[in-house]
Amino acid sequence: AQSVSQHNHHVILSEAASLELGCNYSYGGTVNLFWYVQYPGQHLQLLLKYFSGDPLVKGIKGFEAEFIKSKFSFNLRKPSVQWSDTAEYFCAVMGYSSASKIIFGSGTRLSIRP
């Protein structure tokens, strides 16, 4: 069965700090991987996704993620965070043969100090 682990439940950073949010998944086959973001009071939006090809994926707002197959990881990074990045971030995985079922991690709340 698919599962996703996000080990950081709440991360607090100052503006301009670098960010890395961890995501590990469990699945025995080919996967598609996603990061979604939920800003306060808003619904989820797709930040970036990995289907195949270059394991370094660039998304919106300066975010990127790297798929490391040997580590079953898909960590999210941003070199310099802004106050507007305050949100909850969800990693998600979809097994290639799972009929578009996406399994979400429990989320990481990111708080940015101005």
Next chain:
Amino acid sequence: NAGVTQTPKFRVLKTGQSMTLLCAQDMNHEYMYWYRQDPGMGLRLIHYSVGEGTTAKGEVPDGYNVSRLKKQNFLLGLESAAPSQTSVYFCASSPGRGRPGTQYFGPGTRLLVL
């Protein structure tokens, strides 16, 4: 385009009452999903549909039923509400084959069961 809309936005129920949540999308998407979001648990898939007239169980289907009689609508029913079903419910849709995983989310329905 309105995207994905959900009705109602907020509802309070008493234990044992029934209700139906409506999700509508105007993007001609094939796939639709119902999730619940609880603190510290991320999003969990309740039921999903890969086309009109078809539905399938997700991770936490017990206590819920769904119907997809029209391609643009996906209904989530609670036959006998329980306090454990207090949650925020999100509907999502995706184009389906060819662009799996790019899910578009609605604004959510906040449900309180007393």
